[in-house]
Amino acid sequence: MEKLHTVDELVSKREELDHKGLKVGFVPTMGALHEGHISLVKKSVSENDITIVSIFVNPKQFNDKSDFENYPVDYDNDLALLESVNCDYVFMPDGKDVYNDYNGVSIDFNGLDKILEGEFRLGHFQGVVDVVYRLFDLVKPYNSYFGQKDFQQLAVIKKLVEYKGLDINVVGCDIVREKHGLAMSSRNERLTSTQRNDASSIIELMKKFSSRMKIGDSTEEFSNYFMTEMKKISEMRPEYCVFCHPESLEEIKIIEENSVIVMCGGVWCGGVRLIDNIILEF
Numbered sequence: 654m655e656k657l658h659t660v661d662e663l664v665s666k667r668e669e670l671d672h673k674g675l676k677v678g679f680v681p682t683m684g685a686l687h688e689g690h691i692s693l694v695k696k697s698v699s700e701n702d703i704t705i706v707s708i709f710v711n712p713k714q715f716n717d718k719s720d721f722e723n724y725p726v727d728y729d730n731d732l733a734l735l736e737s738v739n740c741d742y743v744f745m746p747d748g749k750d751v752y753n754d755y756n757g758v759s760i761d762f763n764g765l766d767k768i769l770e771g772e773f774r775l776g777h778f779q780g781v782v783d784v785v786y787r788l789f790d791l792v793k794p795y796n797s798y799f800g801q802k803d804f805q806q807l808a809v810i811k812k813l814v815e816y817k818g819l820d821i822n823v824v825g826c827d828i829v830r831e832k833h834g835l836a837m838s839s840r841n842e843r844l845t846s847t848q849r850n851d852a853s854s855i856i857e858l859m860k861k862f863s864s865r866m867k868i869g870d871s872t873e874e875f876s877n878y879f880m881t882e883m884k885k886i887s888e889m890r891p892e893y894c895v896f897c898h899p900e901s902l903e904e905i906k907i908i909e910e911n912s913v914i915v916m917c918g919g920v921w922c923g924g925v926r927l928i929d930n931i932i933l934e935f
C-alpha cells in the first residue's frame with residue numbers, strides 16, 4: 654500500500670492510473686478505522702482494480718468544536734488494517750492542502766440537508782458535501798462507497814452526484830455492528846464500557862417498537878415510545894426518532910401498504926452523540 658500525503662501526489666498518481674485504464678474504487682473516511690469502514694474497503698477491493706481510501710478529519714463538517722478536538726486518531730492501526738485488506742493507496746492530506754484554492758460548493762438540496770441530522774448539527778452536511786465534492790474531483794472514482802449507518806449522508810451524496818452530473822456510482826453498504834448491536838463508530842471509543850452497553854439500547858428499542866408497527870399505524874406514537882424509553886436509561890438523551898422515506902427522507906406519518914420506511918434516531922450517550930437507523934418493509 655502506498656501513502657499519498659499531498660494533493661499533488663494524488664493527482665499525479667491518478668493520472669498514472671488513468672493511463673493504465675484502471676477502474677478506481679474510493680472510500681472516504683475520517684480514520685480511527687474499525688470493521689465498519691473495513692467492510693467498505695473490502696467491497697471496493699473486490700469490485701475495482703484499484704482502491705483508494707482517504708483519511709481526513711474534515712474540520713468543516715464538525716458543528717461542535719470539542720467533538721472535532723476529541724475525534725480519535727490512530728494512524729498506525731488504520732494503516733495496518735488497510736494493509737490487511739489489500740487497499741492500494743491511502744490519501745492522508747492536511748486541511749490546508751485540501752482547501753487550498755477551494756471554498757466549497759453551493760447546492761440547493763431542497764431541505765434534505767436541513768432535516769434530522771442537519772437540524773441538530775447546523776452546517777454539518779455543507780461540510781460533508783464540500784469535502785466529498787473536492788475528493789471526488791481529485792480521486793475521480795468509478796465507484797464510491799458509503800455506509801448506511803450515515804443514512805442521510807448517503808442520501809445527500811447521491812443527490813450531490815445527481816445535481817452535479819458526476820459520473821460516479823455511489824454504493825451504499827450495510828451497517829456493521831458490535832456484538833450487542835451498537836452500530837460501530839469511531840466515536841464508540843469515547844464511551845465507557847457501561848455507556849457502550851447502554852448504547853446498544855438504541856438498536857434494541859428501534860427493533861422492539863418497529864416490530865409492533867402495522868399498516869395504518871401512526872408513526873408518531875412509536876417515536877414517542879422510543880423517546881420515552883430511551884430517556885429512562887441513564888446517560889441516554891435522545892434528540893430525535895423519525896420515520897422517513899428512504900430517498901427524500903421526508904417524514905412518514907402513517908404506514909402504508911408496500912412501503913419502505915427508514916427509522917432514524919440521534920441519541921447522546923454521555924458526551925458522545927450516536928446515530929442509527931433500520932430499514933422497515935411493510
Ligand code: AMP
Nearest residue numbers: 682683684689799800802803828829837
Ligand atoms: P467516517 O470515518 O465516520 O466518516 O465514516 C466513513 C465511512 O464509513 C462512511 O461512509 C460511514 O457511513 C461508513 N461507516 C462508518 N461506520 C460504519 C458502520 N458501522 N457500518 C458501515 N459503514 C460505516
